[in-house]
Amino acid sequence: MKVLVTGAAGNVGRYVTEELLKMNEHAVAAGTNVEKLQSMFGGEVETVYIDLTDPSTFQKALEGVDRVFLMRPPHLGKPEDLFPFIDEMKNSGIRLVSFLSLMGVEKNTIPPHHKIEKYIESAGIPHAHIRPGFFMQNLSGIHAAEIRDLDQVFVPAGKSRTSFIDAEDIGLAAAVILHNHKNYQYTAHTITGPEALTYYEIAAILTRVTGRNITYKKPGFLTYRHYYINVRGLDKAYVNVTVALYFMTRLGTAKAVTADFTELTGRKARTFEDFARKHIGCFNKVQ
Ligand SMILES: NC(=O)c1ccc[n+]([C@@H]2O[C@H](COP(=O)([O-])OP(=O)(O)OC[C@H]3O[C@@H](n4cnc5c(N)ncnc54)[C@H](OP(=O)(O)O)[C@@H]3O)[C@@H](O)[C@H]2O)c1
Known part of the structure; x- marks a missing residue:
């Protein structure tokens, strides 16, 4: 039987696919x-079109599938957007x-992930929620x-701490769960990196x-919001969501460090320093 990976072109889905x-x-x-998807994975992987907001695409995507990695595309702000696909599963x-899902949503009803988790549970589908911290x-x-x-x-984010995790590690943890699915029915896993860092760190x-002097000047919410909307030209609704997330972070919601990743995979989660060295090209000046 097959494992359907939604958002397979995304930060986490690409690694779930590779690890599976x-x-x-x-x-x-x-x-x-x-x-x-075809150019990312070459001929190695079967691909399928799915629009999580279009039920006419669900049946074909679920043909021969018995397990699903489900990701909420970030622009789908309403939890109800995912309900028809959950019904189909x-x-x-x-x-x-x-x-x-998202770290802490079992106690925080505001992010859409909370209602999506509850809807999956009430549908009675065997599930394993993955609740990661902020992605590196x-x-x-x-x-x-x-x-x-x-x-x-x-x-x-002020002086707050965040237990950043590499999306590659999340992909591995998800693949372990899907591969050994009988062991993980009706479970939830809060997956974090190995340490909680401030943005000064x-x-x-x-x-x-990088060998350059990179600083953190602790920008305020208004400065950040103005810059991201007016200078970077990012979508206002998206920027507002990130402001809300950094507000929560300042309250200490992003700093927990758990052992779940190691328990699932038998490995240590990657540090931010290892991640930064591997992805140095993202941080170097463009010549
Ligand atoms: N960033 C963080 O720190 C963090 C922390 C915890 C949880 N999360 C959660 O992680 C999720 C995002 O995961 P990610 O970063 O891996 O995703 P991502 O990189 O933003 O990728 C989103 C994916 O959604 C697909 N997509 C867009 N619209 C779609 C539609 N209508 N139907 C089906 N697929 C669609 C896109 O692929 P196509 O172009 O092929 O459609 C893309 O692969 C969000 O729910 C976010 O809240 C994020």
């Missing part, structure tokens, strides 16, 4: 951009869905421009790794 293949699983990489007798890829992705161009970590690591 290493375990000799029949992974099916899914998304709305099949051409991109229930009807097709899925044996395990591993939903990419936020720094090599959305926040890399200021690190490269301004030598600054530009995040409104992140800047110090980036200084060491």
